[in-house]
Amino acid sequence: MFELTKSQKQIQKAAKGFAKGEFDKELAYEFEKSGTFPKKIWKQAAELGFVGIHFPEKYSGGDMGMLEAVLVLEEFCRKDASIGSALAMAPFASESLLAFGSEELKEKFLPPVAEGEIMSAGAFSDSQRGGNYTSIQTTALKDKDQWVINGTKTNVINGGQAGFYIVLCRTKPGDEGDKGISMLIVEGDRPGISAETVGKKLGGNMFPTAQVTFENVTIPAANLVGKEGAGIAQLNTFLLESRLLSAAQALGIARGALDRAMDYIKERAQFQRKLAAFQVTQHKIADMATKIELAELVTYKAAWERDQGRMNAKLTSMAKMTAARTAMEVGAQAIQLYGGYGYMTEYEVERYYREAKTVELHLGARDVHKDIIAGAVIGRIK
């Protein structure tokens, strides 16, 4: 458990090499400012097999596990928090199709995701603040052999650009609980879909986020993903996998912030001493490194458990919460060590800090995960 396999180390090295060769500081600065998706890098990453590395080979995937996917995203986000995050989000929600879709749907939609032909999107929440899945109002009504979808989804990552949307809909109107909710796949070019950007964001500005409205959007009955009425259960399973990838992003962001802080403290002198020579600096670095080590352990373990066929909700939430917190704390300290320069855009650490918060807010902030962890640890209360 405490050592990656030879093949995992090779993948880690390859991802690191790719990021080092292709990610560029100036480009990241420009793209983040202008809100441009790093399309060329994404295409190259897909060509080299980094996108959908955890998909089966028959869907153009790398036939590898979640731990490998984690290692890749970690290296990407370490080299550049914003480019890495954009690449992490490009295939967002496609795991739900992988887990629950029919063979036909998977064969049709997954290969273009892994090949970097299309981006995917998850249109789950109707609420401005995300979550609240059981109270969604978006409906999909059966009309002979078709579904007709109406409703508006908030904060849809890749909204407006996605090749397909995985949409959570109420398929049994009147049924208030979670039983009447199903998961459907909607091609991005169906008539009746409109996207309105949410505008500038704290972070994640290289990928689009939009409010997406479905107005009498018609899809074939076969576009149901999984079982009718099982939408919430399927979503929860998908969220577990997705949170592992979020943890990987956060872990990489934390590492990247520490790398930059290390470079600076060895270079910068004040009071005729290198910053690295001050005990307070040293202890800060010790704290940052320790937190990263802990976040790595729980993230790798959670991914490894999943790859052993034991998806563990408790560990997954621990990983997401810990890694995101670590990225925030390490990011804040990195800025502090840089002093005034840390607040300036060109020194990158402020961007790492913004991307860290973005990851933390994505798929549930601290309290959401504490609820899940407590539920698993305490169990049913008599």
Added chain:
Amino acid sequence: MNILNYTEAHNEFRRELTGFLEKELVPDREQWEKDHIVPKSAWKKMGAAGYLCTNVPEAYGGPGLDFLYSVIVAEEVSSAGLSGLVTGLHSDIVVPYIVSFGSEEQKQKFLPGCVSGDIITAVAMTEPGAGSDVAAMEMTAEHDGAEIVLNGSKTFISNGINCDLVIVAAKDPKVEDRHSAVSLYIVENGTPGFTRGRQLEKMGLHAQDTAELFFSNCRIPKANILGEKGAGFLMLMQKLQQERLVSAFMTVVCAEKILEQTIQYCNTTMVDGKPLGKYQQVKFTLAEMATETRLNRALLDATIKGHMEGRDVICDTMMSKYASSESLNVMVDRALDMFGEYGGLEANPLVKVFRDVRVITIFAGTTEIMKTIIAKSIGL
């Protein structure tokens, strides 16, 4: 528990100011953020209404009011979210250098314009190689007959683009001691050899112009020395205390504002069938935030009181600046969580605050410098 004695006159002043800001300046706030600068006309509006340099004596065109009026202006400007309009820096940090150390001639010449908003000021201390270590500055001031020749560069200067007058710290290369080599000089806009670099791009405070300043054989008359030659470092250290105090009161009022907004959001937002504010953990989190804010307010007000009474409040000021700035950052971070994914959109006003406040544990002396001074004050 009122530590500060605000009179009815103070309260009336605050009410009028709040109305003025809301009507005259708040509508332009978004535009300033986009333009990355506050127009000089906004400064003149503030001046014309009597809200700049409330401390400056009547003899120099000011209203000559007590320090609580400075507190009120800085608090309300901060509370209105006008983080680009750094009147606190001008009125309560830079101009007091002229009031305290300026010659009669300098006061007559510059103070009326500072009060009216025709002269916007800045102070240039920090250099690329001299941040926390102020005395490491390399900028030189060589005396040449009746003139002084300035050479060097300064960075992270707030009001760097807008300023009409800048107080510059520079060293006489003939003086060996790194502290007594430092003097302060007044440099006016348009002086040959004084140029501004590009505006620096920052994580936040987008409406505030932060820039590099360059001085290349910039000649100023000897009459522009501020205070005594060689006393520059001492003057800086003396005035930095008020700068930190000003920073602390803008910080605490910001925390109070965030608390109010977050409580309102939690009370009006339904999550899984009940208001967010009814969840026990949310209640506790907000209770913690309210307690910390109250503690910071109490320390700050006691410090302001001591400062006004002329007592030694160096240690208290450092504690207040350190504690309130660190706490505010933790608070905004925690508050964003309450908003869920909406916490990550610029459409949410708290996101701007999150970006703006990250620098306050750094500017006007980092948390590390605060702790260094506190440690010394408590006998270490």
